[in-house]
Amino acid sequence: MRILLISDTHGNQTAVVKAYQAAGNVDTVIHLGDGAADGALLAPIASCPVVQVAGNCDPGSTAPRELVCEWHNSRLLLCHGDRYGVKTGLSRLIERGLENGVDAVLYGHTHLAQVEQRDGLWLINPGTLIQSAPFHSYAVLEINSDGLQAMIHPLA
Numbered sequence: 035m036r037i038l039l040i041s042d043t044h045g046n047q048t049a050v051v052k053a054y055q056a057a058g059n060v061d062t063v064i065h066l067g068d069g070a071a072d073g074a075l076l077a078p079i080a081s082c083p084v085v086q087v088a089g090n091c092d093p094g095s096t097a098p099r100e101l102v103c104e105w106h107n108s109r110l111l112l113c114h115g116d117r118y119g120v121k122t123g124l125s126r127l128i129e130r131g132l133e134n135g136v137d138a139v140l141y142g143h144t145h146l147a148q149v150e151q152r153d154g155l156w157l158i159n160p161g162t163l164i165q166s167a168p169f170h171s172y173a174v175l176e177i178n179s180d181g182l183q184a185m186i187h188p189l190a
Contacts, residue, residue, distance in 0.1 A: 115143035121144055
């Protein structure tokens with residue numbers, strides 16, 4: 035299973051579509067907040083489900099702030115990250131992931147792409163697609179019988 039991860043798009047719908055096209059064949063798209071309307075834009079054009087969580091810059095969004103989902107026997111915590119203070123450290127985010135018994139925590143908010151493993155958890159942040167950022171990126175998460183693998187991709 036291949037999952038496109040995007041976050042912090044902040045209205046840059048051109049980049050959202052470009053990331054979707056660049057990612058190639060994916061089974062699901064996950065938008066991790068701060069651009070709920072941008073994620074909704076993909077729903078009618080994507081050939082797969084689009085899952086969203088709301089970020090701190092998504093007032094009025096009906097998307098949940100946090101979700102625990104399971105794909106191919108891997109449990110994932112989806113959140114924006116602002117409620118766990120990710121800009122100052124990941125300890126609260128890790129604690130939340132461990133509380134939920136997940137294999138990976140997918141988050142955004144920092145605008146910094148990251149894939150790392152800590153305390154047995156994968157921590158994956160696809161970065162940002164906000165127009166003003168000096169570096170645009172998305173991530174592709176692959177889940178198979180060998181486990182999880184994520185890679186950050188720059189958006190040219």
